[in-house]
Amino acid sequence: IDPTEGYPKVGEHFGLEERPFDLEATKVDEEHPLLLRNIYTSIDPYIRNRIRNPKRKSYIPPLKIGQVIPNLTLAEVVKSAVPEHKTGSHVIFMSGWEEYTLVPKQAMGMVQSVNNPYNLPLMTFVGALGMPSQTAYVGLRHIGQPKAGETIYVSAASGAVGQVVGQLAKSMGLYVVGSAGSDEKIAHLKEIGYDAAFNYKKESVHEALPRVCPKGIDIYFENVGGETLDAVLLNANFHARIIFCGCISDYNNPNPYSLKNYSQILTKSIKVEGFIVMNLIPFYKEEYFREMPKLIADGRLKYKYDVYTGLESIPEGFLAVLQGKNFGKALSKIADE
Ligand code: NDP
Structure with a gap:
């Protein structure tokens, strides 16, 4: 449904699909170096612009029908074939609206390690610091x-x-x-x-x-x-x-x-x-991560969340953001930490 056609509907334009997945048997290797367990995913208005008629140009490609909706997600590394991301560590990645994500090698440059010197709650990395x-x-x-x-x-x-x-x-x-x-x-x-x-x-x-x-x-x-x-x-x-x-x-x-x-x-x-x-932050990332975690840790920057629980609640959270029903930063808790 293109933005020119109005609001998408939860039951009509979003689907929940179960695909066979065997955690034990899933291997990481050179082609797919990381397996992630997604915990918190951000719910953002810009996703609306990705759900559009592909003929319309924008700064970000349109999604294909049936594609898992990608969005910035805080995830735990459950299997790793690379030394820089250890099993049990946390990362931010464009995983999206799914429980587990196998990261292809072409996308490894987009995986960001979570560096948490102030011991902030994990959701902060897609919330107050996101x-x-x-x-x-x-x-x-x-x-x-x-x-x-x-x-x-x-x-x-x-x-x-x-x-x-x-x-x-x-x-x-x-x-x-x-x-x-x-x-x-x-x-x-x-x-x-x-x-x-x-x-x-x-x-x-x-x-x-x-x-x-x-x-x-x-x-x-x-x-x-x-x-x-x-x-x-x-x-x-x-x-x-x-x-x-x-x-x-x-x-x-x-x-x-x-x-x-x-x-x-x-x-x-x-x-x-x-x-x-995304075009500007690379230039200011260092000063941002120098200043902001401290403000949050000190309580000088307060941040209100609106948390939707479970994968199936994400479309509802997304619609809430588009219609002003969210109160604070909308995110979904997909799994326990
Ligand atoms: P919010 O958490 O602010 O949620 C969206 C809010 O917009 C709603 O809660 C609602 O609040 C308000 N809203 C919704 N519909 C209308 C309407 N018709 N008229 C007036 N207000 C409306 O979302 P974000 O903080 O994530 O995003 C805020 C804006 O920033 C968005 O426009 C988003 O696209 C943009 N953005 C841009 C980025 C960029 O790189 N340029 C990056 C991230 C976000 P209320 O109850 O007050 O109406």
Whole structure:
């Protein structure tokens, strides 16, 4: 089902398939050097873009019908033919929505060892330290170029990316404003340090933004797109920066939103910059893993999870993310640690 056809349905577009698998008899060798037992898999909105009509071009190839959905996963090495990944150690790999994964030799470069000097819970490596937090970090710091005293507005602020953007921005001395889709989420934003927040389902962005951003918006961390972006353009300051991270309101929209206020980009000299985290993070990985684990270990960065248990619950978790029913970072616990 292409994004232009609306939301996928759990019972119709996803299937659970049992394939014969003999753990004892499965061998690792030069062709398949690792056998992984998948424990926690991340549930991310970008997967929607991989479920599409193959004719449409994007930065990432479309999935084939019947293919196991790949996603970043924390796994235990259960058999290994290589010295760098010992049996019993943990890795991050694009295994995906399955219980066991045999890693082909061509993909070995993508296997990352888990280095855990602060003894953080294992789910942290696809959670508070995972890809969405990396997105928050590189987007805010390296695209947003934030300065103390500026106002930042973050949409989908209670989600996997948004909760980290807000806390990092606060620690840099910004005035931090967020929006989310329920009163419970708004209360949480205040608890984690947002200066102001509003429920966009109760008050329109057009009404709320002048109230919650009295000095205008210097930085907008864009997660949702659509009308929110239009309202931001009207409330943006001169030389505002828009960190274009995502536009989830259009991911299942048969009638993509048409921007009305785009001339503000010109008249206010606004900089709009999109990015894909996987292309940027290699440049900042070292500083990220130097700074972030410590913030998490010290409790200075709080992180809310929304955990779906069992392989069969992943499609439900995925739909929840697309429809705003998740509260915090969605991930699935496929197996016990
Ligand atoms: P979240 O955990 O924030 O979950 C998605 C949230 O989006 C929902 O909980 C919901 O929150 C909100 N949402 C859903 N539909 C709508 C809608 N129609 N209008 C407004 N808000 C909606 O997801 P992530 O933090 O993982 O991702 C956030 C954004 O970042 C996404 O757009 C994603 O594609 C993007 N992203 C981009 C990356 C990159 O490399 N550029 C990497 C990772 C993520 P609410 O209740 O508040 O509406």
